[in-house]
Amino acid sequence: MNRAERSLLSFLDAPVVVGDPEGRAVYVNPAFEARFGVTARDVGGIPLAELFDGGAREALLRAVADVCARGESVRFPLRARGAGFLAVVSPIVADEARVGAVILLKEEIEGVERLLAIQREIADPLDELEATLQSLHEQTGGRRHARHRSDVDDALRALGRVRKWTEELRTTLAGREGGGAAGRFDAAQLLRQVADRLAALSRAGGAGVELLAPASLPHARGDPAKLEAVLLRAARDRLEARPAPARLTLAARCAGHDGARAILVSLTERFARGVAPAPLREAPLAAEVLAACGGALHVAADPELGRTTLLRFPLADA
Amino acid sequence: MSRVIGIDLGTTNSCVAIIENGQPSVIPNAGGYKTTPSMFAVTQDGKRLVGHLAKRQAITNARNTVFASKRLIGRRFDDAEVQKCIELCPYAIVRGQNDDPRIEVGGRAFTCTEIASIILREMKRVAEEYLGEPVQEAVITVPAYFNDAQRQCTKDAGRIAGLEVLRIINEPTAAALAYGFGKKNDEKIAVYDLGGGTFDISILEMGQGVLEVLATAGNTFLGGEDFDRRIVNWLIERFQTSDGIDLRGDAMALQRLKDAAEKAKCDLSQREAVEINLPFIASDAQGPRHLSIELSRETLEGLVHDIVSETLKTVDRCMTDAGLRAPDVDQVILVGGQTRMPLVQQAVADYFNKRPHKGVNPDEVVAVGAAIQGEALTSEEENLLLLDVTPLSLGIATFGGHFAKLIERNTTVPVRKGHIFTTTRDNQTAVKIRVLQGESEVAAENDLLGEFVLTGIRRAPKGEPEIEVTFDIDANGIVSVSARDQETGKEQSITVNATGTLDESEIQQIIEEHELYEVQAKA
Amino acid sequence: MSGRDEEIRRLMARGLDAYGLGQVREAVQSWRRVLALDPTHAEARDYLQAAGGDADGAPARAPEDADLLADAVALLRRGDLAEGVDLLETLAARDASRLDVQAHLELGRAALLPVCRARVGPGRRVPRVRIPNEQVLRYNLPASVGFLLSLIDGRTSVDELLALSGMDPLDVLRGLASLLDAGIVEAAG
DSSP states (O other): OOHHHHHHHHTOSSOEEEEOTTSBEEEEOHHHHHHHTOOHHHHTTSBGGGGSOHHHHHHHHHHHHHHHHHOOOEEEEEEETTEEEEEEEEEEEOGGGOEEEEEEEEESOOOHHHHHHHHHHHHHHHHHHHHHHHHHHHHTOSGGGHHHHHHHHHHHHHHHHHHHHHHHHHHHHHHHTTTTTTOEEOHHHHHHHHHHHHHHHOOOOSOOEEEEOOSOOOOEESOHHHHHHHHHHHHHHHHHSSSOOSEEEEEEEEESOGGGOEEEEEEEEEOOTTOOOOOOTTHHHHHHHHHHHTOEEEEEEETTTEEEEEEEEEBTTO | OOOEEEEEEOSSEEEEEEEETTEEEEOOOTTSOSOEEOEEEEOTTSOEEETHHHHHTTTTTGGGEEEOGGGTTTOOTTSHHHHHHHHHOSSEEEEOTTSOEEEEETTEEEEHHHHHHHHHHHHHHHHHHHHTSOOOEEEEEEOTTOOHHHHHHHHHHHHHTTOEEEEEEEHHHHHHHHTTOSSSTTOEEEEEEEOSSOEEEEEEEEETTEEEEEEEEEETTOSHHHHHHHHHHHHHHHHHHHHOOOOTTOHHHHHHHHHHHHHHHHHTTTOSEEEEEEEEEEEETTEEEEEEEEEEHHHHHHHHHHHHHHHHHHHHHHHHHHTOOGGGOOEEEEESGGGGSHHHHHHHHHHHTSOOBOSSOTTTHHHHHHHHHHHHHHSSOGGGOOBEEOSSOEEEEETTTEEEEEEOTTOEESEEEEEEEOOSSTTOOOEEEEEEESSOSBGGGSEEEEEEEEOOOOOOSTTOOOEEEEEEEOTTSOEEEEEEETTTOOBOOEEEEESSOOOHHHHHHHHHHHHHOOEEOOO | OOHHHHHHHHHHHHHHHHHHTTOHHHHHHHHHHHHHHOTTOHHHHHHHHHTTSSTTOOOOOOOOHHHHHHHHHHHHHHTOHHHHHHHHHHHHHHOTTOHHHHHHHHHHHHHHHHHHHHHHOOTTOEEEEOSOHHHHTTSOOOHHHHHHHHHOOSSOOHHHHHHHHOSOHHHHHHHHHHHHHTTSEEEEO
16 A cells, blocks of 8 residues: 555544455554554554454455455445444455455444434324224224234234334434443443453563453443543553553442442552653543543552552443 | 264253163263253453353353353344343343344353354263263254254254254153153153243154154243242342341342252252351441341242243143143153242142153253164164154245245154246246245244245246245254256256354354363353 | 441550550551541540640541541551551542542552462462351351352362452452451362
8 A cells, every 4th residue: 555545544534444465454544543442553464353353353354355356345234342333345456466455434323313303203103103003903803804904913013113123223323322422331341352452462571461340340431432442552551661560450340329339440550669650641532531421530649559540430320 | 983962952951961871871060960051151351151150150240141042042133032032131132244133241242053052062071071082973952943043053053062963853852752752652742841941831742653743832931040030039028128138239149049049949849948048148337147038838839829820821822722631641741940849740730630750850851862862863773763843834935925835844854845936027037935934824924944046047928937946854854945947957046045044154263263262161 | 246346446456556555656547547437436536635636746636538548548558458448448438439539449459459369379279168157157247258158169269259259359359368367268279
């Protein structure tokens, strides 16, 4: 990929990754870095399959194989990091006429609020339709109307299916209202994902990351993808500092009682005497994540005990 | 030659058996238990647990513990059964790429086939540890009402687990085999199966070497766990009255209560009363609180009487479907651990006015039957071989939304039937065929098995071309379809898209991934 | 006697011992912690007054949370990790919105984790209850430790307890350490 193409992709808001004919990632644009918390340096040379998990991985591999074989673009829905995308995979000719793939991820739902409004508008006519059909159902009770009754039954069943899909639309959109900033997440689950990705991406030797969290926690309010990116960046910064901290602990717990409960996520580092800790580069990003959901940030440092960055998230169902 | 094991892959518990020296033998796991919970969990540090270990933390780690995935296997995401599970289950069920339900635990989405394969792999491991040799072949049982997709997924699960599945047989058939039934013609057998999570009643009739399923009914959300829940709620209410503390919101207390309730329920099948002791169940400003409550069999029966009555209503429906009355039934078999309860045994005996057979342990009987079938398939003795039948009619959707049956239910398998298709428009070169399983005359009310497109038909006026499509059901009840143009003799190209099953590449990927993980299951 | 009463009794005794040895600062810290647990404890208040307030000579008064936070940090720095974390947990329970307290609690917990791990020993060790049930009931154990005790069956290892309990790993290790220290449980392997 030449420099002109590379700089063009870097302007796009949508996350983009480019794979070579061997199926290895060779480039991600800044939007991909911000969305998924990895840098071009991290993913350079790793198989495309390792960028995503589970069903997303299968779908992506099939699409890339298809595109490279047929030389035509493919579009398909893809679910990653708790969000839905429309993935567009297009061929790109590399050296010696071999074909790689450009993968662009479009956020699937736009105009969430408008769609929610439309969904609400649909509800009234559906209610009227159901009432009319129920009335017809009662009127066609006798043997004379058996055939009409069967038709009314079919219509009622079809209406049931319409209701189910509009309800699914409503719950999907409601979860994405506000552009995804006020999502919900299980902090214990999220820390495990961060630890897994650190294990895959970490280049630092010496310090490992300790996880201190129960099996699961009540859901907190916040954007899980952004928080994951923040924690990943913060942990990597510390692990790559020289010298690295003696110990790095990622923790999550529920604090408080009844209506005053909150989820606390922290990154704690213990460093050797006389060593200045790495600057907190993630603080502005963390503050942005917290501001969107009504959370708070606090940093405590002690020359003997270490430093902890604490993020407080309100409960999602509070 | 490798030994063949029989596996009862249950909704709540699984069991494995083998024939040794001509006698069926149920294989215990390392902890000495003859059944293993059909549960899978991912812990906070990413460890995978299966069986008893998974069960012990099912409530404290509810979001990442999978149970009763058998209710979901082979179904589509929009099925009513799946939607009900979504409401009731603490773990997340999401829509998969094949429109199948997938279970999200530990940050990853698992297919139901994969979950089943994890349980089967554990049963395979139990057998290999006991026998001291590798096990490669198995017979696995499924409910009588399982359709093609559900059977195919179960078979795939066996394959992923490293087993060649010689046969998929129906659970009531296996139970009848375990008791040595299937030899007397015209004998009618009622199989009352009350397991941990599901209730099934099947009426079988023996005839010409075939155990035919006359009728089957049940409730996939009714079982022993409902009995446990009643006891837990009773304990919570009593403790709240005596100590003023509500344990409902305390996951650790609930885990202990559930384990204690299940144990008490089992003990009360042998004893008239038990003491339930849970020290340090809670604490407050005054210090630690202990739970110590006596539960009598009489109280337990009062708590669950309506559940037992509910099962008998279902038995009634099934008997009506079969066109039978209670005196017409010759033998009654009890299956499932919950049938050990004296109240249940008495209720069934009263209904049929005969004592049910319980010589074989009810939670082991299906696995024993599967082992017997496995032995029959690999031994020289033909008189033990039992033919099975397809439980559901097979046909196609025709113009107007109707269902045209091609193979009737209860047809002995294997079976092969052909049908001639033609075109409905002039110069039509392709036709889409939707293959369905079920009993309704309305196509939309049956299960879509798969659909395929026949292409390359010669251009001709409608009604002229003749395409013979052949439906094949093998001994496992699994369907395959082929087609042939009668005029040219050419095989037509067919694309079959099975609904909800995994394709070969997906299966291979799962097999490879599983080799990376070691699963803990110690009882 | 409840867990809290026993803790108060222990702190009062410790304060007196320290005062007798001329360790006024430590004595004052202990009595302040009593007042943190029970602001109405008249005896602790009297002792503080008799000691002349805190060791720096400030007038006797009910300790404010800022003082207690400073005490807790001092305990942590001194290596009294368990005590420091206990005090921080008490403060956090009083006002969970104090993020400075919560952050120091995280520092304490992160420091305490390897200590508890070392006390409990390797993950493959298998704990078992070494005293009869009737004797266990005489101890003041919180419900979380009672739950851990219910999982100990002589066959489940420490690693398995961590996996099964669903609890925060530090709480599991602290609970096991307390059971080991009390002699209720022993571990083999």
